[in-house]
Amino acid sequence: MLKYQQIASEIQQDIEKDDLPQGTKLPVLETFMSKYKTSKSTVIKALSLLERKGLVYQVRGSGIFVRRRNRKGYISFSNQGFSDELSEFDITAKVMELDIRKPPEDVAFNLKIHPKEDVYYVRRIRYINGQTLCLEESYYNKSIVTYLNTEIATGSIFDYISNALGVKIGFSDLYFHIQKLNQEEAQQLQLKKGDPKLFVETIFYLNNGVPFDFSKVTYNYQQSQFFFQSTGHSL
Amino acid sequence: MLKYQQIASEIQQDIEKDDLPQGTKLPVLETFMSKYKTSKSTVIKALSLLERKGLVYQVRGSGIFVRRRNRKGYISFSNQGFSDELSEFDITAKVMELDIRKPPEDVAFNLKIHPKEDVYYVRRIRYINGQTLCLEESYYNKSIVTYLNTEIATGSIFDYISNALGVKIGFSDLYFHIQKLNQEEAQQLQLKKGDPKLFVETIFYLNNGVPFDFSKVTYNYQQSQFFFQSTGHSL
DSSP: OOHHHHHHHHHHHHHHHTTOOTTOBOOOHHHHHHHTTOOHHHHHHHHHHHHHTTSEEEETTTEEEEOOOOOTTOEESTTTTOGGGGTTSOEEEEEEEEEEEOOOHHHHHHHTOOTTSOEEEEEEEEEETTEEEEEEEEEEETTTSOOOOHHHHHSOHHHHHHHTSOOOEEEEEEEEEEEEOOHHHHHHHTOOTTOEEEEEEEEEEETTSOEEEEEEEEEEGGGOEEEEEEOOTTO | OOHHHHHHHHHHHHHHHTTOOTTOBOOOHHHHHHHTTOOHHHHHHHHHHHHHTTSEEEETTTEEEEOOOOOTTOEESTTTTOGGGGTTSOEEEEEEEEEEEOOOHHHHHHHTOOTTSOEEEEEEEEEETTEEEEEEEEEEETTTSOOOOHHHHHSOHHHHHHHTSOOOEEEEEEEEEEEEOOHHHHHHHTOOTTOEEEEEEEEEEETTSOEEEEEEEEEEGGGOEEEEEEOOTTO
């Protein structure tokens, strides 16, 4: 973790620990510079990262302020791969399938790999507070995610690949729509055929722009309350 | 529009006009500085804005690259209030109700106003390529959005308030879940009772952090294909 990321992480923890409400003004740059014994540019980079994450917003000539979601029980939609975002929930997973295979055409396309290259395929049912949350199929480029097993996949795969494999996760593209459950999905989610579903396809990229994970997730509509914070409307 | 916003807008137009694919490397900062006759810091601000908008990504020590969604026909989820994002679609609106009233409790809470202050209430059905897209109820803080009428609400309300009223739109918080349509919603959307719906509540803020619009939108699942690009996974 780079210095500015470390500082951003500590500022974030302080905001959460002190439970600062929306609109609270943060200290001036100089205060952070002396607290973290670092340069102005590093503090600015840390705060920009928090702005991109939707945790603070900046008002020209007036300062930097806390930005917070105001509803409990909603899951962050943009960070769905990250277990720390789900820490207020009890999330578990049951691994249904895990193997090395050749990717289907759409997977190879989205991962920008040749159909003859290997991927790790993982199919899981995830649970939130004991209820079915979603069905998940994920394809990992095996030349990046070099090893996976069932024990790892029972926990957070993203924690593992960033902490144990040192993979630097960058950004993601999400595509989603609403449909009706088919018989098989309904059975696995303990719902009825024809019930609503949220279907999300996500391409996750490394911080150098290389896609490493393509996932297809079908959410239980009864457990799916999402929020996200958009930035950059200002253009 | 500030200089860096103008430059960001021109770079965005160039990317779109030339249809540059994902991963295309942009020119170095110096090229932009001489093209737009501006300082390094202004170019960096312009590119940071494009990064927040999900249009480019930065690779340390290597440059700035084009980031593009790769699916046609998907609506941007994070910029749903903005007609320019929908320019590839034919979007129209029918205004069902428009009046000045006192806000319900949840609206006053989300707009951070007193229940005795006035809001503009607008209820519309929006259409995409001639099909029902969504039912929309919006509440605008009347001390910020000082005037609205049916003719304006037939078009893009956001274009009007940013261009005609000069309101500076900042960011937004979205909360959404999946449910089933009730009889009345189904009728208005020309669907069946019990069909899936995507229900989205959004708080839109000015760039100084003051909320000015709280909206509740029920989407037709058959017309609702969304994408969004997340940034800032790098913490």
